[in-house]
Amino acid sequence: MSWTDERIEKLRKMWEGGATASQIAEELGGVSRNAVIGKAHRLGLKARPSPVKANEKPARPAAPPRKAKPDEAADGGTIEETPKAEAAPAMPERAAAPTPAPTPPPPSAPVEPTAEKPANPQPRIVSVGPGGFLRQGPGDQQQPIPPAPPRRLVPAKPSPEIADKTSLLDLNDRICRWPMGHPGEPDFHFCGEKVNPGFPYCVEHCGRAYQAQLPRGARRPPPPMPFGGPRVR
DNA sequence: CCCTGATTCGC
């Protein structure tokens, strides 16, 4: 399978819609989950909550055990990729804690003698919360901080694929729970019609579920049962 | 174990 424009389009849409790489791969067909991820990255669209992307490290601890390069047999004394400790021997790498400096030394040593950076009258921004509002440190409390959250928080949509259709979670006492299709299949859902009062199904499906007992010999062949009848084993 | 996405690297 090749990456046609349509397939790329679909990949984009689903990826941004929140579908997992596996779902996308299955939907597209003919490609693996890795292929989808690889393509997504090559397309430039990544940045999605990854389970293994919590911390960030400048170094590259991951990916040494692969396969030794064919060349590099003769050591020319060239040490590639020397990290170069830079000029920060006393610089702990963990210095970037979320709440490290409760209060910068206010007493002596004014760190801003003159101009240099016109931006500093603003409250120290410690982090950015959901919706884009700004958090401050405990000691940074100041006046009526900014106005208010610039944007409204909107519930994330569950998934682009499953739109309509009455799912198991949608069932209640008032909607018909007659199954449509087979459980486990992608489009399996429930009737969803308004229920026939006192019954678990709508009027139509009550007609299927409850049949008058006909006299012997006058019986019609039974209508198809839900799920297409019991699975024969 | 299963799942997830990220990354590397031979092709």
Add this chain to the structure above:
DNA sequence: GCGAATCAGG
């Protein structure tokens, strides 16, 4: 450019 192999967190 592609994707299997691998890593690593949940």
